[in-house]
Amino acid sequence: MSSGGMCGGVANACYVYPGAPATPGIVTPDISFSRGIYMDGSITMDDGKVITIWGFTDLAVNNGMARPFPSPTIRVTEGQIVHTSLAVPGDMWVHTIHHHGIEPAWQNDGVGHISWDVQGTYIYQWRPQHAGTYFYHCHTNTVLHAEMGMYGALIVDPVPDPNDPPGTKRVFAGGPAYDVEAVWACDEIASSWHTLCWDAGTCGGDAGLNRLEADYFIITGVDGAKSALTDPRVAVNMSLGQTLLVRYIAAGYYPQRITFGGLTATVVASDGRPLPNPVSMTSIHAVAAERYDCIFTPTATGVYDVTVEFLDWVTGNTLGTARTRITVS
Amino acid sequence: MERRKFLKIGSAGIAGALVAGSGLITWSKRAHAATINKTFYITDGTLVQPDGVGVYFRGFSDAANGLNVPGAALIVQQGDTVNITVVNTLSTTHSFVIDGVVDSGPIAGGTQAVVSFSAETPGTYAYYDSQNPPYNRLLGLHGGLAVMPSGSTNTLYAGSPTFVKQYFWVFNDIDPVWHNALAGGANPTTPFFPRYFTINGLSSRPPGAPGNGDPSVDANADPRSLLVGSIGDRSLVRMINMSLCTHSMHVHANHMEWLTLNGAIRSDIWKKDILPLYGNMGRVDAIYPFEAPPDAYPPVTTGNYPMHLHDEMTQTAGGGLYLFGTMTEIHFV
Ligand SMILES: [Cu+2]
Ligand SMILES: [Cu+2]
Numbered sequence: 001m002s003s004g005g006m007c008g009g010v011a012n013a014c015y016v017y018p019g020a021p022a023t024p025g026i027v028t029p030d031i032s033f034s035r036g037i038y039m040d041g042s043i044t045m046d047d048g049k050v051i052t053i054w055g056f057t058d059l060a061v062n063n064g065m066a067r068p069f070p071s072p073t074i075r076v077t078e079g080q081i082v083h084t085s086l087a088v089p090g091d092m093w094v095h096t097i098h099h100h101g102i103e104p105a106w107q108n109d110g111v112g113h114i115s116w117d118v119q120g121t122y123i124y125q126w127r128p129q130h131a132g133t134y135f136y137h138c139h140t141n142t143v144l145h146a147e148m149g150m151y152g153a154l155i156v157d158p159v160p161d162p163n164d165p166p167g168t169k170r171v172f173a174g175g176p177a178y179d180v181e182a183v184w185a186c187d188e189i190a191s192s193w194h195t196l197c198w199d200a201g202t203c204g205g206d207a208g209l210n211r212l213e214a215d216y217f218i219i220t221g222v223d224g225a226k227s228a229l230t231d232p233r234v235a236v237n238m239s240l241g242q243t244l245l246v247r248y249i250a251a252g253y254y255p256q257r258i259t260f261g262g263l264t265a266t267v268v269a270s271d272g273r274p275l276p277n278p279v280s281m282t283s284i285h286a287v288a289a290e291r292y293d294c295i296f297t298p299t300a301t302g303v304y305d306v307t308v309e310f311l312d313w314v315t316g317n318t319l320g321t322a323r324t325r326i327t328v329s
Numbered sequence: 330m331e332r333r334k335f336l337k338i339g340s341a342g343i344a345g346a347l348v349a350g351s352g353l354i355t356w357s358k359r360a361h362a363a364t365i366n367k368t369f370y371i372t373d374g375t376l377v378q379p380d381g382v383g384v385y386f387r388g389f390s391d392a393a394n395g396l397n398v399p400g401a402a403l404i405v406q407q408g409d410t411v412n413i414t415v416v417n418t419l420s421t422t423h424s425f426v427i428d429g430v431v432d433s434g435p436i437a438g439g440t441q442a443v444v445s446f447s448a449e450t451p452g453t454y455a456y457y458d459s460q461n462p463p464y465n466r467l468l469g470l471h472g473g474l475a476v477m478p479s480g481s482t483n484t485l486y487a488g489s490p491t492f493v494k495q496y497f498w499v500f501n502d503i504d505p506v507w508h509n510a511l512a513g514g515a516n517p518t519t520p521f522f523p524r525y526f527t528i529n530g531l532s533s534r535p536p537g538a539p540g541n542g543d544p545s546v547d548a549n550a551d552p553r554s555l556l557v558g559s560i561g562d563r564s565l566v567r568m569i570n571m572s573l574c575t576h577s578m579h580v581h582a583n584h585m586e587w588l589t590l591n592g593a594i595r596s597d598i599w600k601k602d603i604l605p606l607y608g609n610m611g612r613v614d615a616i617y618p619f620e621a622p623p624d625a626y627p628p629v630t631t632g633n634y635p636m637h638l639h640d641e642m643t644q645t646a647g648g649g650l651y652l653f654g655t656m657t658e659i660h661f662v
Binding site for chain 1: 521538573576583598602606625627629632639641642649652
């Protein structure tokens with residue numbers, strides 16, 4: 001795997017603490033994930049521009065040769081003891097995994113700078129107690145590394161209900177069942193940041209990291225200008241009578257407004273917790289890192305264009321738009 | 330100027346010690362309403378930011394020779410009569426306003442005014458200077474006020490979930506171009522591009538950084554901001570966003586119980602790890618429950634965790650210095 005460019009080594013960065021200590025109280029897990037690092041991925045935008053992407057690889061698949069964006073999903077069941085192993089070789093500098101919304105011991109919370117920044121291999125051990133939608137991201141120089149693409153979905157399923165027909169999928173125990181599932185991680189890209197070094201700004205100096213000049217807008221790693229309308233990783237095709245679950249993740253930094261093209265969402269959970277009472281919404285205003293679990297039971301066939309507006313944090317004006325589509329046949 | 334800076338930092342530390350967990354008045358149940366008197370001095374000065382740059386501020390200060398940004402947190406009880414004396418030591422015109430409660434009107438430079446009001450509806454309020462909006466507020470002329478329900482020490486509003494401690498998190502973002510224009514008497518002419526990001530007037534200093542652990546410098550160690558509790562020490566946090574920017578507040582280790590948005594009691598209490606802080610004085614009240622971190626294995630009851638904003642530009646200072654922005658800590662002890 002090639003390195004992250006002509007940038008300085010860890011010794012030249014500031015306030016990072018390379019390490020990979022033993023995991024406290026480590027036990028044999030029920031499920032494990034093996035993540036590596038890539039810093040030479042890319043996304044090709046609809047206008048042809050190629051933007052550098054960093055992310056996590058799945059070392060269990062073909063030695064982690066693929067460079068998926070977003071990073072491969074971590075999917076577990078409530079109550080499982082989970083190991084997320086993160087391997088960072090020397091030429092990938094330092095990174096962490098923070099399982100956002102999961103609340104483990106501090107050693108497994110993956111917050112760089114105030115614990116350690118992984119160099120070598122660290123095993124994050126945790127046991128999720130609440131089914132729902134989460135995501136994971138790097139928490140070293142986070143302002144840059146999460147913007148560079150170092151995130152992926154994290155889904156906690158409920159323990160299957162023995163009274164359900166086999167294969168039934170629910171958002172949480174006792175919650176609604178669904179037939180079709182989509183994960184929409186909505187993010188803005190500021191391409192001007194995507195040439196920076198991994199440690200940009202850590203020692204001071206103006207790296208421009210207070211100014212996110214977003215120029216591309218994506219849904220789950222697909223350009224929302226046009227591609228996400230039809231890309232099967234994002235766009236939904238379903239049949240009338242089916243129930244759709246959209247796991248909406250506000251993966252960017254600016255506020256967002258998602259509008260469901262005339263469909264009404266029944267929002268049943270947020271941030272990995274069921275709502276006491278579901279709420280009907282035709283659009284949702286979200287701020288950075290919020291998650292909303294949205295159930296749709298369309299009552300008519302049709303094509304519903306979903307719009308995600310990314311909003312200036314001062315003016316509220318729309319900076320850009322990403323679109324995808326729900327087709328009900 | 331150097332001497333003033335030292336005064337400023339010193340006074341910030343003292344303010345922190347006074348306010349932590351108690352506020353202006355002793356936070357204890359009273360059977361009868363009281364009369365609360367407080368004097369604020371409108372002052373100005375320079376506060377040094379994490380990258381060493383000095384920036385001009387104004388504040389509602391506890392002393393004529395100090396500078397408090399934000400102003401002291403006030404905690405009063407429903408039914409109290411509150412008399413605020415505002416001494417304007419500057420040459421510019423200012424005011425003291427609590428939306429829907431009281432408005433001093435313009436207080437000319439070198440004059441003073443007394444505003445009086447009766448504390449009525451329990452909740453969290455911003456006090457601020459509404460003159461030359463929003464500039465005087467952004468320069469630091471702001472603070473938080475809590476009205477406790479009559480006879481209650483542990484509720485936000487009648488019948489609310491209970492807490493055992495309470496804190497204010499007053500957020501503000503600083504565009505030094507704006508501050509320096511205003512210092513020279515001119516309104517800014519450029520868009521708002523904040524370069525420094527604060528909670529209760531301070532930014533974070535990560536481990537190894539100068540000032541790390543110093544409560545007068547490091548927001549992680551500021552007793553006004555830092556949540557400290559043992560399991561069950563449910564802590565109410567009254568959040569007010571003085572900035573123009575809308576923010577995303579993120580806590581680690583526990584979800585928070587979301588009680589109010591912009592002063593309105595929410596019909597259902599959602600448990601959230603992210604809460605929206607709208608620009609221009611958006612408010613949120615939420616309880617950090619200090620439950621054992623649910624997803625730990627083996628289980629734990631202690632540890633230090635961060636609170637930070639998740640619009641990550643806020644985690645920087647001067648365009649870099651990740652983790653020198655709006656962050657504090659949560660200590661399970
Ligand atoms: Cu990273
Ligand atoms: Cu996060």
